[in-house]
Structure formats: C-alpha cells, structure tokens
Amino acid sequence: xxxxxxRAGHSIxxxxxxxxxxxxxxxxxxxxxxxxxxPSATDAALEQLxxxxxxxxxxxxxxxxxxxxxxxxxxxxxxxxxxxxxxxxQFMETSGTPVMELVxxxxxxxxYLAAVALSSALVLALTLGCLGAMWPRSWVxxxxxxxxxxxxxxxxxxxxxxxxxxxxxxxxxxxxxGYGEWYHVILPAIALGARPLGRVGQVTRSAMLxxxxxxxxxAARAKGLPEHRIVSVHxxxxxxxxxxxxxxxxxxxxxTGAILVETVFGWPGIxxxxxxxxxxxxxxxxxxxILTVAxxxxxxxxxxxxxxxxxxxxxxxxxxxx
Amino acid sequence: MTxxxxxxxxxxxxxxxxxxxxxxxxxxxxFDTPHGPVQAVDDVSWSIRRGETxxxxxxxxxxxxxGLETLMGLIKSPPATISGQAxxxxxxxxxxxxxxxxxxxxEKLAMIFQDALxxxxxxxxxGTQISEVYRLRxxxxxxxxxxxxxxxxxxxxxxxxRSRLGDYPHQFSGGMCQRVMIALALAMDPEILIAxxxxxxxxxxVQRQIMDLLREVRDExxxxxxxxxxxxxxxAEVADKAVVMYAGRIAESADIVDLxxxxxxxxxxxxLRAMPRVDSGAERLECIAGTPPxxxxxxxxxxxxxxxxxxxxxxxxxxxxxxxxxxxxQAACHFAEEIEHGA
Amino acid sequence: xxxxxxxxxxxxxxxxxxxxxxxxxxxxxxxxxxPKLTWKHYLLALVSDRVTIxxxxxxxxxxxxxAGAGWLAPYDPVAIDIMNRFIPPLSGTADGSFHxxxxxxxxxxxxxxxxxxxxxxxxxxxxxxxxxxLVGITAGMIAGYRRGLFEDIxxxxxxxxxxxxxxxxxxxxxxxxxxxxxNLVLVFTFLHWMVFARMARSLTLGYRDSMFxxxxxxxxxxxxRILVRHILPNMMAPLMVLFTLEVxxxxxxxxxxxxxxxxxxxxxxSWGRMIASGRNHINTAWWLVTLPGTAIFxxxxxxxxVAGWCRNISDPVQSARWLTPKRGKKKQ
Numbered sequence: 001x002x003x004x005x006x007r008a009g010h011s012i013x014x015x016x017x018x019x020x021x022x023x024x025x026x027x028x029x030x031x032x033x034x035x036x037x038x039p040s041a042t043d044a045a046l047e048q049l050x051x052x053x054x055x056x057x058x059x060x061x062x063x064x065x066x067x068x069x070x071x072x073x074x075x076x077x078x079x080x081x082x083x084x085x086x087x088x089x090q091f092m093e094t095s096g097t098p099v100m101e102l103v104x105x106x107x108x109x110x111x112y113l114a115a116v117a118l119s120s121a122l123v124l125a126l127t128l129g130c131l132g133a134m135w136p137r138s139w140v141x142x143x144x145x146x147x148x149x150x151x152x153x154x155x156x157x158x159x160x161x162x163x164x165x166x167x168x169x170x171x172x173x174x175x176x177x178g179y180g181e182w183y184h185v186i187l188p189a190i191a192l193g194a195r196p197l198g199r200v201g202q203v204t205r206s207a208m209l210x211x212x213x214x215x216x217x218x219a220a221r222a223k224g225l226p227e228h229r230i231v232s233v234h235x236x237x238x239x240x241x242x243x244x245x246x247x248x249x250x251x252x253x254x255x256t257g258a259i260l261v262e263t264v265f266g267w268p269g270i271x272x273x274x275x276x277x278x279x280x281x282x283x284x285x286x287x288x289x290i291l292t293v294a295x296x297x298x299x300x301x302x303x304x305x306x307x308x309x310x311x312x313x314x315x316x317x318x319x320x321x322x
Numbered sequence: 323m324t325x326x327x328x329x330x331x332x333x334x335x336x337x338x339x340x341x342x343x344x345x346x347x348x349x350x351x352x353f354d355t356p357h358g359p360v361q362a363v364d365d366v367s368w369s370i371r372r373g374e375t376x377x378x379x380x381x382x383x384x385x386x387x388x389g390l391e392t393l394m395g396l397i398k399s400p401p402a403t404i405s406g407q408a409x410x411x412x413x414x415x416x417x418x419x420x421x422x423x424x425x426x427x428x429e430k431l432a433m434i435f436q437d438a439l440x441x442x443x444x445x446x447x448x449g450t451q452i453s454e455v456y457r458l459r460x461x462x463x464x465x466x467x468x469x470x471x472x473x474x475x476x477x478x479x480x481x482x483x484r485s486r487l488g489d490y491p492h493q494f495s496g497g498m499c500q501r502v503m504i505a506l507a508l509a510m511d512p513e514i515l516i517a518x519x520x521x522x523x524x525x526x527x528v529q530r531q532i533m534d535l536l537r538e539v540r541d542e543x544x545x546x547x548x549x550x551x552x553x554x555x556x557x558a559e560v561a562d563k564a565v566v567m568y569a570g571r572i573a574e575s576a577d578i579v580d581l582x583x584x585x586x587x588x589x590x591x592x593x594l595r596a597m598p599r600v601d602s603g604a605e606r607l608e609c610i611a612g613t614p615p616x617x618x619x620x621x622x623x624x625x626x627x628x629x630x631x632x633x634x635x636x637x638x639x640x641x642x643x644x645x646x647x648x649x650x651x652q653a654a655c656h657f658a659e660e661i662e663h664g665a
Numbered sequence: 666x667x668x669x670x671x672x673x674x675x676x677x678x679x680x681x682x683x684x685x686x687x688x689x690x691x692x693x694x695x696x697x698x699x700p701k702l703t704w705k706h707y708l709l710a711l712v713s714d715r716v717t718i719x720x721x722x723x724x725x726x727x728x729x730x731x732a733g734a735g736w737l738a739p740y741d742p743v744a745i746d747i748m749n750r751f752i753p754p755l756s757g758t759a760d761g762s763f764h765x766x767x768x769x770x771x772x773x774x775x776x777x778x779x780x781x782x783x784x785x786x787x788x789x790x791x792x793x794x795x796x797x798x799l800v801g802i803t804a805g806m807i808a809g810y811r812r813g814l815f816e817d818i819x820x821x822x823x824x825x826x827x828x829x830x831x832x833x834x835x836x837x838x839x840x841x842x843x844x845x846x847x848n849l850v851l852v853f854t855f856l857h858w859m860v861f862a863r864m865a866r867s868l869t870l871g872y873r874d875s876m877f878x879x880x881x882x883x884x885x886x887x888x889x890r891i892l893v894r895h896i897l898p899n900m901m902a903p904l905m906v907l908f909t910l911e912v913x914x915x916x917x918x919x920x921x922x923x924x925x926x927x928x929x930x931x932x933x934x935s936w937g938r939m940i941a942s943g944r945n946h947i948n949t950a951w952w953l954v955t956l957p958g959t960a961i962f963x964x965x966x967x968x969x970x971v972a973g974w975c976r977n978i979s980d981p982v983q984s985a986r987w988l989t990p991k992r993g994k995k996k997q
Contacts (some may be wrong), residue, residue: 012673014825028863149973153913153965155920158958160941160949165955169948219441222394223455223506224428237445256832260921265927274926278840290837301828312443 007305011298018294022287027059035281075099075291076284099288107292109179110262110269113192114254116185118162121193122200122247125270129204130231133212143200151198157260160191164264177266188265192257196250203246207239214238240311248304252297261274340368343546344393344514349406351392351576360617362388364570375540375547375577377561379554379593381614384493384549385570388514394433395423410514426457432507433516437523438499442491446503449487456509474505478535479562487494497528501535508539514546514609515539521556529553533560554597558582563650568591569615569625572644576651585663586653590625624655632661683817698789707978717974720967725866731783742934746772753952763818767952769943775952776935779960785935786961790916790925794908799862800854802904806892807867808862820866823859831856831878832918839927849922853915856934864907868900902979906972913968920961 027031035051036039050056054065069076077096132141166185168176178184209296211217220230259271266272270289277285336374351363363385370376373400378386393408394414408415410430415423435441435459443451452474453467462470468487475483491606500520506565507515510625518535520527533556538544541549557564557578566574566589574587590609612629621627624637636656655661712718730737746768748760754767754775766775808816829909833850842848871895872878883893916936923937931938936957943953 010824014828017825018829022720022837025837029841071763099767103796149966149969150962153917153969154938154962155917155924155937155958158920158954158961161944162958165947167949173795215435215437215440216443217431218396219389219435219503219506220443221396222427222433222435224424224510225427225455225458226424229458234443234446240445249764252731252828256830256921259833263925268567274836278836279926286837286840293833297830298828313745 002190004306004309008302011302015295015298018298019067019070019291020063022290022294023063026283026287027062030280031055032079032283035283037197042188070291070317073100075103075288078102078285079280079282099284102285103270103292104249104290106268106270106273110258110271111123113185113188113262113269114251117189117193117219118196118247118251118254120189121197124238125197125200126204126243129201130208132248133208133235134227134231136209141205144205148264149201156191156195157264158258160188160261160264163187163191177264179266179268184265184267186292188261188267191264192254192261195253195257197214199250200219200243200246204239204241207242208235210237211235233238237311243307244304244307244311249302250301251304255293255297330454337582340605341371343372345369345409346389346393347407347409349392349408350404351388351397353401357618361447361620362570362617363392366565366570366572368565368572368575370546371547372546373540373544374563375549375561377557377564378548378567379552379557379564380549380567381552383569383614384567385441385617386567387518388570390433390518390548390550394431395427395517404516416558428512429459429510430513431500431516432508432510432512432514433518434500434503434520436506436519436620438503439491439494439496441503441522442499444491446492447488448494452502452506452509453655455506468570470509471505474508475502477508477539478505479504480505487606495528495643496524497532500528500532501523504532504535504539508543511543512545514548515546516550518550519552520549520553521553529556556632559596566593569620570617571625572652572654573626574651574653575644580648580651581653585645585664586651586658587626587655588630588632588661590653591661592629592631632657681849684745692918698982699877701944710978711974714974717970720974722969723967727783727787727967730780731787734777734784738780740774740777740826740829742773742777742781744773747937748772751946753950754952754956764844766956767941767950769953770946775956777941779957782934782957783960785846785910785929785933786916786919786937787936787964789849789929791874792913792920793850793915794911795856796850797911798861798904798908801858801863802865802897803850804858805862805865806839806869806896808977809866810873810892819862823863826856826859827863832921835922836925836927837920844922844930846933849919849928849946853918857911857915859902860911861907862994864903864946865900868903870897872896872899884997903973906979909968909972909975913965916968917965945987965971 031050032047032053033046033055045080045123057065062276074098078099079096128140128144128147132138132144134139136169164176164187167174174183174187212231217230217235220234221227225234259274261267262269262271263275270292274289274293277289278284323641328498346369347367349363349366350361352359352361352576354360365386366389368376369379378390379441380386384555388397392402392404395415397404404416411424415426418426425587442448449471453471456462456470457464457467465504471487472483475486480486480501486494491502494497494502503520514645520536524532536547536549537560539545547560548559549556559579564575565572566581566587574581574585576586581590582594586593587606589610596609605663610629615621615625615628620640621638623639624633624642627633630637633651634657640648640656642654642656644652645658705808711721732743736756749762749764749768749772750770752764752768752772754765756767757763764774764776766779768774769778804819808819814834835856837904838852839848842852869892878891878895881895886895919928919935922935923935924940929935939957941956943950943957946975
C-alpha cells in the first residue's frame with residue numbers, strides 16, 4: 001500500500017516540523033533557569049543550573065538531545081509539579097515530576113470527555129442527517145439546518161458557561177464542574193459535542209440526499225428493500241467519505257475545543273494542564289502537552305486517510321492489483 | 323373512455339382465457355416543477371397477460387419511465403400527483419399501503435434499469451447485492467444466500483460466478499453489469515419483469531446478448547415482460563404488443579403485427595420509416611423533423627402536431643382521443659383513416 | 666415590480682449579441698432567455714429573503730455601533746462607578762442613572778463596553794481576514810499560475826498547516842510573543858492565509874488554460890496584469906464567500922484566545938474578554954456572560970447567513986431560482 005506509506009511519511013515530517021518549532025519556541029521565551037529559581041537566585045546558582053540542564057551547550061546539541069529524549073519518551077521534568085523548593089545556592093539537580101507522567105495522567109480524562117462528546121454527537125448527527133435526507137423540508141431537516149448554522153456560530157466556552165448558568169446555577173440539576181461521577185461529563189460533553197453535531201449532521205444530510213437520488217437507490221427500492229436498509233446500508237456507506245472527512249476535521253477541532261471546555265468546567269484533562277502550564281510558565285509541561293496534542297492530531301489525520309481506502313473499494317482495488 | 327378493451331382476441335393460445343396479470347387504467351402522473359406543473363404521464367391505459375411481452379415505445383421524455391416507476395412504487399404520491407388505477411392480479415396497487423407495495427416489489431414485480439453500472443451500488447459486492455433481498459425475505463443463512471446468488475449468476479451466464487461473488491460493480495463490464503442486474507431482478511422469481519431501456523447504454527453486440535438473455539429467462543419462467551425501448555428492431559423480435567407513447571400520452575396501441583403492418587398514427591408511421599431496414603431499397607433513412615416537446619410546454623390539441631406532416635387546423639384545437647380503429651388496435655389521431663387510405 | 670425590472674434589462678441585453686449570423690444564433694436566443702442580472706436583481710432578491718435581510722441589517726447595526734462607539738456610547742466604557750456595581754439590565758440606580766444593559770463588577774456600563782468591544786472584536790476579525798486573504802490569494806494565485814516548485818512548496822505548507830489545530834498553535838505562539846491587538850492579527854494571518862491560498866490556487870488552475878487567458882497572453886499582457894485584471898475578478902464571488910466565513914471564524918477565535926488571556930490587554934474590552942471577566946460572577950450577574958456571548962453568536966450567525974446567501978446567489982445553477990422566486994409563480 002504505497003499510498004498509505006507515503007501518507008505516513010508526510011505525517012512524520014510534519015511531526016518533526018512541529019517538534020522543531022516547539023523546541024525553538026521554548027528557547028525564545030527566556031532563560032528557563034530564571035523561571036525555575038526565581039529572580040532572587042544568585043548568578044552562581046543560575047550558572048550551575050544552566051550547566052546541569054545543558055543550556056550552555058550549542059543549540060544544535062540541545063536540539064538533538066531534545067529529540068533523542070523525546071524518542072525515549074522523556075519530555076523533561078516539570079518546573080512546578082513535584083518541584084521541591086530548595087535554597088537556590090544548593091540547587092544541583094532538577095527534581096520535578098516527569099512531564100510524561102503528568103501527560104499520561106491527564107490523557108485518559110481528555111479521551112473520556114472527547115469520546116463521550118464525539119460518539120454521542122456522531123450518533124445524533126448521523127440519525128438526524130439521515131432522517132433529514134429521507135424527509136427533505138420536514139422539521140427534522142430544518143432542525144439539522146438550524147443546528148449546523150448555530151454550531152459554527154457559537155463559541156464553545158460560552159456555550160459551556162451558558163449551560164452552567166442554566167443547568168447548574170438556575171435549575172441546580174448538574175454540578176458547575178468537576179470530575180468523578182458519571183454526571184460530571186454531561187455538560188462538558190454537550191459543550192464540546194455541539195459543534196461536531198451540527199457540522200456532521202449537515203454534511204450527512206447533504207451527502208445522503210445526494211446518494212438517495214442516485215439510480216442505485218431507486219434500484220434498491222425496486223428490489224423491495226425496506227427504506228431503512230437502503231438508507232443505513234446502501235446509501236450510508238457511499239456517503240461515508242464526506243462524513244469521515246468532516247468527522248476527522250471536527251476531531252482536530254475537538255482538541256482545541258477541549259482546552260477551552262476543560263478550563264470552563266475544571267475538567268482535569270490535558271487541556272487544563274496546558275492552560276495552567278501557560279499561566280505558571282512551566283515550559284517543559286507546555287511543550288509536552290503541545291507535542292502530545294499535535295501528535296494525536298496527526299495520527300487522527302492519518303487514520304482518516306486510511307479509512308478512505310476501506311470506504312471506497314476502488315482505492316483498495318487499485319492498490320491490490322498494483 | 324380510453325380503456326383498452328382486453329377481451330378475447332389474443333395473440334397466443336396459452337393466454338387466451340386468462341385475465342390480464344396487470345392492467346393500467348387512465349394512469350396520470352404529474353409533478354410540480356419550478357417551471358410549472360408537468361404532466362409526465364397523461365391518461366395512459368394498457369394491460370399485459372401472463373407470459374406476454376409488452377413494448378412501450380417512445381422517445382426520451384415521453385413519460386415511459388415515469389409511468390413504470392410509478393407502477394413500481396418508486397414515485398410517491400406527494401410530491402407527484404397520481405391518478406387512475408393499476409391492477410396487479412386484480413388488486414389496485416395505487417390503493418395499497420406502502421408496506422403492501424413493498425411486498426410486491428422484487429417479489430412479484432422486478433425492474434432492471436438503463437445504466438446497470440449506476441444502478442448497482444458501487445460500494446457493495448455484487449454477491450451481497452444479488453442475494454440481499456433473498457436473504458432478508460426468506461431468512462436464509464449467508465451461505466445459502468450465496469449459493470442462490472451463484473445459481474442466479476450461472477443462469478444469466480456470468481462466467482466463474484462463485485469466484486466473482488466478492489467483486490464490486492466497477493470490476494465488471496457494462497454487459498456483465500446488466501447481467502448482474504437481471505440476476506438480481508430474478509432472485510425472487512417475479513411475475514413481471516420491467517426492463518427500462520435495458521440495452522441503451524451497451525455496445526451493439528452486447529445489446530443482442532442481453533436481449534437474447536431476457537427472452538430466454540422470460541420463456542423459461544413464463545414471466546411477463548414490459549420492455550421500454552426506442553429500438554423498433556428489438557420490439558419486432560421480442561414483443562407481443564406495443565404501446566407507442568408521445569409526450570406522456572398514448573399515440574397508438576396495437577398487437578405487434580398490426581403495428582408494423584398497418585400503423586395508424588402519423589408518429590408510429592414516422593418511427594417505422596426511420597427504422598433501418600435491409601430489404602427496403604431506400605438509400606436514406608428518414609428522420610422525424612423537430613424535437614419532442616418538453617413536458618412543461620406541450621402544444622395544444624395534438625401534441626405531435628408541430629412535427630406532423632398531415633397537420634390540419636383541427637389538430638391545434640382539439641386533442642385527439644384514443645379511438646378503436648380495429649379490434650385491439652387504437653390510435654389517437656383525428657385523421658387516422660384518411661392518412662391510412664391516402665398513403 | 667418584478668415585471669418592470671425584467672423589461673428594463675431586456676434592451677441592454679439585445680445589444681450584447683456580438684455578431685449577427687447563424688453561428689451565433691443559438692447563443693443569442695439563450696441570452697434572451699436568461700436576462701442579464703443587474704445589482705437591482707440582487708437587491709430585490711436580498712430584500713425578499715427575510716432571514717438574510719435581517720442578518721444584513723444586524724451586521725450594519727453592529728458596524729455602526731462599533732464605528733461610532735466613541736460618539737454613540739451612553740457612558741465611558743472604562744469609567745468605574747463602585748456605587749453602581751452589578752446593576753441588572755433595564756433597572757434604574759439609586760442616583761437616577763440608567764443602564765440599558767446593566768453594569769459590571771466595577772460599575773462600568775455594559776452597553777458602552779459592548780460597543781467598544783465590538784470595535785476590537787469585529788476589527789480584529791476583519792483585519793485578520795483581510796491580511797490572510799492578501800497573503801493567501803497572492804501565494805495561491807502565483808502557485809496556480811506558475812506551477813512548478815513554488816506551487817509544491819506552497820501546497821505542502823498549506824496541507825501541513827491545515828492539518829494542525831490552528832487555535833492551539835495560535836495559543837502557543839501568543840504565549841511566546843505575547844497577546845495584544847497587532848500580535849493577534851499577525852497570528853491570524855500566519856494561521857489562516859492557507860485557507861485562501863488553497864481556494865485561490867484551485868480557481869486559478871481552472872482559469873489559467875481558459876480561452877480568455879490565452880487570448881490575453883497572445884495580446885501580450887504581462888503575467889501580473891493577467892492575474893490581477895483577468896483572473897482575479899472571475900474568482901471574486903467564491904473568495905468573498907470565504908472571506909465572510911473567515912471573519913466569523915476569526916471573531917470566534919479572538920473570543921477564545923481572549924478568554925484564555927491572550928487577547929487585547931485591559932482595560933480595552935473585547936467581547937471575549939468581557940465573557941472571561943464576567944465568568945467569575947456567573948452566579949450573581951448572568952448578564953455579564955450572556956450579553957457579550959450573544960453578541961458574538963449573533964454576529965457570527967449573521968455572517969454565516971450572509972455567506973450562505975452569497976454562495977447560493979453566485980451558484981449559476983441555483984441563482985435562477987433564488988433571483989427569480991416570484992416570477993415563476995406569477996405566470997401561473
């Protein structure tokens with residue numbers, strides 16, 4: 001499958017570009033030693049720390065160390081988490097929590113939130129989109145159109161705040177935020193899933209409308225197949241490519257959405273880690289979080305492309321015969 | 323008023339005493355389009371007996387396909403406006419519920435389409451597509467359904483059927499796709515097979531093979547065949563009787579021999595003269611001047627008037643009714659007798 | 666009224682038949698059938714479409730409110746009035762002053778802040794989209810016209826950058842270079858130019874081998890003139906639609922970035938900032954979060970509606986139905 005191999009090659013190059021970018025950016029924001037030890041540190045202590053961290057080496061050496069560390073799963077240690085505050089002049093070794101540990105600790109929560117949001121949005125969007133295509137200009141069809149317009153016009157964090165205002169502050173049905181019980185996920189998932197719901201619903205509707213007007217759909221009806229089978233088996237697989245494309249797109253958007261929604265709801269995911277590392281200027285954690293998210297996004301894109309070959313037998317056929 | 327009387331005179335002995343298996347009475351199908359209302363099928367009546375072949379002849383846009391798709395239940399009452407009756411085995415299909423109609427589709431009525439490649443689902447294997455209905459309706463196992471598919475593919479002479487079950491439509495030639503389509507239509511052993519221009523999209527040599535195949539399965543199974551076509555050569559060979567349509571209306575309806583020997587309607591005559599013949603001495607083929615009308619702008623009176631060589635002032639004012647000219651032979655022309663005797 | 670407009674356009678239309686003669690006969694007939702569309706047709710279609718005209722009027726309102734905030738705003742947006750904190754909308758105060766949309770945690774007038782916030786939010790969206798469009802269209806058109814290595818590089822960049830989450834990158838870049846008005850515009854340009862580049866390239870590719878470009882080349886036009894005078898005007902419609910959508914996207918992005926603290930700096934207000942600062946008082950002062958968010962939502966919605974309308978109207982297949990919705994019915 002040369003297509004997928006080439007596609008994977010592109011992904012690796014892109015990832016490398018992101019890594020380089022993140023590395024250079026990290027060197028641009030000032031001396032990490034000052035950030036770690038604070039402004040009151042003595043010059044000797046700073047110099048000592050710079051030596052320990054390898055900050056006095058040439059940039060290229062630092063860069064390769066950065067990459068080799070990454071390949072071994074080492075993204076450095078946090079400046080803040082688990083960082084024991086020692087007298088500055090005694091400071092020899094960094095002793096913070098490894099970034100990898102922090103990231104791995106946060107990822108499951110983000111996956112959980114994203115999975116709940118996306119899967120419920122997808123189920124709803126596919127159902128509404130198919131129904132809208134089956135009954136054009138019905139109330140379902142109108143609902144799909146309104147949802148799609150609203151979903152691209154709303155800011156996710158504001159939607160989250162509005163949900164809090166209504167369901168937590170006014171009605172008191174759900175908590176304003178937090179994590180732990182099953183119901184904690186409801187409001188963040190709605191805030192996060194609204195956009196994919198509208199967009200995927202709209203694309204599903206128009207793709208299905210297109211497919212259902214094709215001759216093969218008429219032929220399937222002439223065979224005496226029930227309408228639900230024509231829609232769910234015959235048309236849906238053919239409408240799959242645009243739907244998968246937009247879903248992949250939305251999955252990428254979901255990552256940025258998660259940063260905001262997690263912040264609003266105090267959801268202990270990677271987005272919140274990222275935002276808090278910014279406010280504490282915890283560079284290694286920030287770099288680690290960004291790289292993790294970027295890698296995830298690149299993998300998502302790769303998976304979406306691989307799905308095409310399944311959905312379109314013509315692609316798989318040409319690669320099989322060649 | 324324009325119902326075809328389907329009394330005792332028949333072409334074939336075997337269907338002599340039988341009532342028609344399908345009878346269409348005064349069927350009209352209209353649509354609302356942005357350009358105004360369109361009457362795609364206008365007061366059309368015909369009938370077909372078991373084992374008989376009815377040819378529906380006409381140029382594109384004459385309402386042939388729309389009428390048959392209505393019979394199949396592929397065109398629904400809103401958005402379309404449908405009136406008239408369509409009896410299958412004595413029951414009016416247009417009065418049936420959606421569920422009852424669906425039970426007829428595939429099972430009793432099957433349809434094959436003009437362009438088989440687009441009528442097959444590009445993303446499902448042909449094995450799945452052929453055996454799908456059989457498996458769902460009869461509730462058989464996947465293996466049994468596959469065996470049925472192979473058996474059907476053998477019947478329509480698709481070579482090495484079993485190994486091709488897992489192939490997709492784009493891996494077949496146009497002719498093979500049409501064979502798949504026929505196999506798919508035969509799966510439930512239907513009583514009537516509707517073939518909507520089954521050979522138009524194919525090469526000439528392949529057209530022949532497909533027509534031969536259709537005749538063969540018809541005779542084997544004693545099916546009725548409704549054949550939509552504009553190829554009069556095919557009609558002459560295969561059909562028992564024919565309905566000539568123009569602009570959604572019936573121009574002439576007759577047994578096939580009568581139609582070819584004594585065409586009554588100027589349009590039928592023109593069609594026949596435009597047909598290439600080996601035995602005629604004519605150097606040039608005649609063609610019919612002008613183009614068929616768009617359904618939103620049908621001329622007043624006789625729809626064929628602007629292209630008719632015999633057009634009279636009456637033709638513009640009065641719409642000709644379908645009249646009995648001879649037993650089992652109707653035509654819709656004010657001057658059918660005069661033209662016949664004059665020519 | 667419709668009838669009148671149609672007859673008005675007919676004469677001009679007849680004059681367009683380039684050459685008499687049988688060769689052009691059929692084309693002339695077709696021109697007769699589809700009368701040339703003037704701006705009056707578009708205006709009429711716009712006015713008769715109730716949803717879209719509402720969206721346009723709302724956008725005009727926002728534009729006036731933003732541009733004239735200095736004169737029209739009832740209060741100074743940064744004037745602190747501790748005595749009148751958290752006044753709800755439509756309720757008077759003890760000292761007799763009236764705040765239509767209430768006051769915030771420092772007693773500042775919400776309506777005035779919304780109007781000044783509109784200045785920031787809308788202008789960043791507009792400026793960001795304009796800069797992105799300039800960079801993107803230039804790069805895209807050159808890539809599509811010249812092809813070769815430049816096209817490869819541009820398209821690689823476009824593909825790569827479009828597969829990354831732009832808001833995340835924006836966040837990171839702003840973290841490094843700091844927030845603020847100009848930096849926001851810069852980052853938006855950096856992250857959104859490829860949307861325009863992609864479309865401009867594919868449209869240019871479609872035109873570069875067309876007859877009128879070949880003709881211009883034969884006549885000795887310079888490449889730059891061909892691109893600007895011959896190709897660009899033909900792709901204005903889809904680019905305008907894209908531009909409108911991008912303005913909406915950038916207004917939303919600005920809000921998100923401001924919410925995280927990387928937008929314009931206080932005391933300047935943008936809608937996103939207002940939500941962020943109102944968030945702490947969500948339990949007591951619902952309007953502080955609701956109102957600016959609604960302003961963002963309605964503005965983005967209106968932009969999306971207008972973009973959708975423009976897309977429909979510039980689609981040759983659909984435009985006939987949209988532009989002449991009543992003529993067909995009157996006939997019957």
